[in-house]
Each structure stands twice: as C-alpha cells, then as structure tokens.
Amino acid sequence: MSNKLEVQSEIFRENTNSTSVSSNTLVTTSFNFKYPPDFPYISGKEAEVDEDGDLLVCRRPVQGVIKIEHSLSTPLATVGLQVWRGALLLADFILHHGMKTFLDKNVLEVGAGMGLTSIVASIFAKRVVATDVDIGGILALLKKNFDANKALAKSCIQIFPLNFYERNWNFELEKAIKECNIILAADVIYDNDVTEEFVKSIEKMLSTPKILYICLERRYVFTLDDLDTVAPCYEHFWKYFDQTRTKPSNKSWMVEQVPLDFPQYFQYDRNKHLILWKITKP
Numbered sequence: 340m341s342n343k344l345e346v347q348s349e350i351f352r353e354n355t356n357s358t359s360v361s362s363n364t365l366v367t368t369s370f371n372f373k374y375p376p377d378f379p380y381i382s383g384k385e386a387e388v389d390e391d392g393d394l395l396v397c398r399r400p401v402q403g404v405i406k407i408e409h410s411l412s413t414p415l416a417t418v419g420l421q422v423w424r425g426a427l428l429l430a431d432f433i434l435h436h437g438m439k440t441f442l443d444k445n446v447l448e449v450g451a452g453m454g455l456t457s458i459v460a461s462i463f464a465k466r467v468v469a470t471d472v473d474i475g476g477i478l479a480l481l482k483k484n485f486d487a488n489k490a491l492a493k494s495c496i497q498i499f500p501l502n503f504y505e506r507n508w509n510f511e512l513e514k515a516i517k518e519c520n521i522i523l524a525a526d527v528i529y530d531n532d533v534t535e536e537f538v539k540s541i542e543k544m545l546s547t548p549k550i551l552y553i554c555l556e557r558r559y560v561f562t563l564d565d566l567d568t569v570a571p572c573y574e575h576f577w578k579y580f581d582q583t584r585t586k587p588s589n590k591s592w593m594v595e596q597v598p599l600d601f602p603q604y605f606q607y608d609r610n611k612h613l614i615l616w617k618i619t620k621p
Contacts, residue, residue, distance in 0.1 A: 347412040348421045353608055361408055365480075368422070370405045370455060372604045375434055403491065407484050409453045415530060417475035419452040423526035426452065427607045428599070429554040430459040432615060433523075435601040437463035440521075447519040449501060449540065450527040452477070454484045460523065461492035468515045470501035503536035506543055516544050525554040528576045538576070538583050545592065545620040552597075557612040570612075584618075593619040 351358065351368070358368045378400065410420040433441055433456070441463040448457045451469035461467045469485075471477050478498055485496045499512045508516070522544060527537050541551060557570040584592050597615040 344415055345412045346415060346418060346421075348423050350422055350424060350427070350607055351411060356606055364410060365408050366411055367406055367408045370407060370422075370427070370605060372403050372405070372430070372434065372606075374400050374403060375437070375602070375604065377438055378434075379438070405455055405458055405488050405491065407453050407455055408480060408487070413475070417477065418526075418529060419450060419471050419477045420475060420480065422453050422455055424556055424607055424609075424613060425525040425554040426456045427605045428609060428613050428615065429456050429523060429525045429552065431604050431609075432552070432554075432597070432601060433459045433463070434604045444520040445515075445518050446521045446523060447515060448523040448525075449503075449537075449544075450524055451481060451498075452526070454481045454488075454496075456523055456525055457496055458485065458488050458491060461494045461496050464494050464521075466494050467492075467496045468499060468519065469496055470499045470512070472502045473500035501540075503533060503540045506540060517547055520549055522549060522551040523554075524551070526556070527553075528555045528572050531572065531575045534572065534576045535579050538580050541618075542583055542589065545589070545618070548620050551618040551620075553616045553618070555614060556610075557614060559612070573614075591621055593621065595619075 350356070356368050356370050358366050361367045407422055409422055410417075413420045437459075441460060443465045444463075445466045445468075446457075446460045446464040447468040447470065448460070449470050451457050451471045454469055457467050457469040469481060471481065478500060482498055485492075485498070497515070499515065501508070501512065522541070524537070524541070528534050545551060555573065555576070557573040559568045559570050583589060584594060595617050597617050599609070599613065599615060603609055
C-alpha cells in the first residue's frame, strides 16, 4: 500500500456540510441530519412546568448535528482520518431502523475511522465498541469526536485498537466481539491486501451468532488489462469474500444485499455505486 498517494473524500468536494478549520492539518465538519418520524420523545428528563404550573410538553427532536474533526486528505494508509460516503449511508440505515434493529443491542464497529457511524449507533444501542488501527492519531481523534458528541449518545462508547493483520486479540476485545449482536463496517475496501485481512478478521468474528453490515462504494476506473471501466477493489473483495463464505465452516452464513429504499437523513450524494450487505451468522 503506498503511503505517498494523497486521497480525498468526495464528501467535502460536494460541500453539503459546514466545515471550519480547527488546526493546520484538521477541519471540523458539522453533519446535519433529520431524526426519523418514529424517533421517541426525549426521555430521562424531569418533567418541566411553566410559570403557571402547567406541564410543558416534551417535544420530539426533529433535527440534529454531529460535529466531526478530521483530515481533508490523507495517504491511503490513514484514510480513516477522513469521512466517506459509506459511513453516511450506514448512518442513514441505523437511523431508519434504530428503534427496531439497534435498540438496546451491543454494537461493534470495525474500521470506525472518525466515529460518525458509531455515534449514530450510540443513539440506540446499549453498548457501542469502536475499533480501528492505532496509527496516525486515529484513535485519539476518534475519542475526541465521541467526547464532542456525547450529548447525543444513549450509551457509552468504548474504543479498542484493532489491526486486521493481527487476530490475536486481547481478552477485553475478544470479550467485546463475542458479546456484540451487530458488527458494522463502512468504507474498509480500498486496498486488496487490507481487504483480504478484513475478510479473515470478520470470519473469525462470525464464529458466534451475530449480524454484520458492510457498506461500501464501488469505485470505477478504466484499466488497460480489461479495456473497460471496472471496480477492481470491490471485485477483489467479492471474489475473496465469496471464497470465504463457501467454506464448509461458513455454509450457514446468510448473505443478502440490503435495498437502499430507506430515507436519506444526512446530506450527501447517495449514488448508485453505494452498496450495503447484510451477513447473518445464525
């Protein structure tokens, strides 16, 4: 994997969210979103009365904002310092299905990056564990973003380092993985070597019953070998994943593509190249 090539997420070229400079190398973006219609009224607050002693109605929140500090561009090795479209699509999915699918669940995210998806999951989940590789200050900035948005969270968020190349996990991480009901992964397919190690990692995680959601964007390029426009990173992922899921030990996996017909709550370009997979280990 080249560490020299700088890449930039399309989200910031689309300029749909407010971004301000927070340091020489970092910016802070306000990701505005709408709460779904079934989102409950604010709970956990003491009843309030007006000056006449009449009970004040507790209104359901309509709009929210998540503030994320991140890099505008990075080498491939530290793309987790940015926010990508897949994280926003997965956040939309969580918001729409939060009350039914994520409420009071134990959720673990791999490749959590700057934490946007985990923050949304924490609105509903009982426990959220966010993991990523411990390089380039990713985990420190991840914690900073969690602290900045803790008012949104229903649950506390724990952070663990997780490198796809290392699967001898410590006791606490191993325990968190075994106890989670749902695993999330967004925008983790960008390098073939990393992709293979990611698939090996999720194969180990799916040794016990749970659901995995993988969200990614198929990125197309023209290649001379194919004389066509192809999505090589996605195709490599699918080929390697398909080989893995057909192993006798993984035959029980149920794999389905999730329709993207749920509403859009965040502001971004939800294009036809975004895809969401659901893998269930019964």
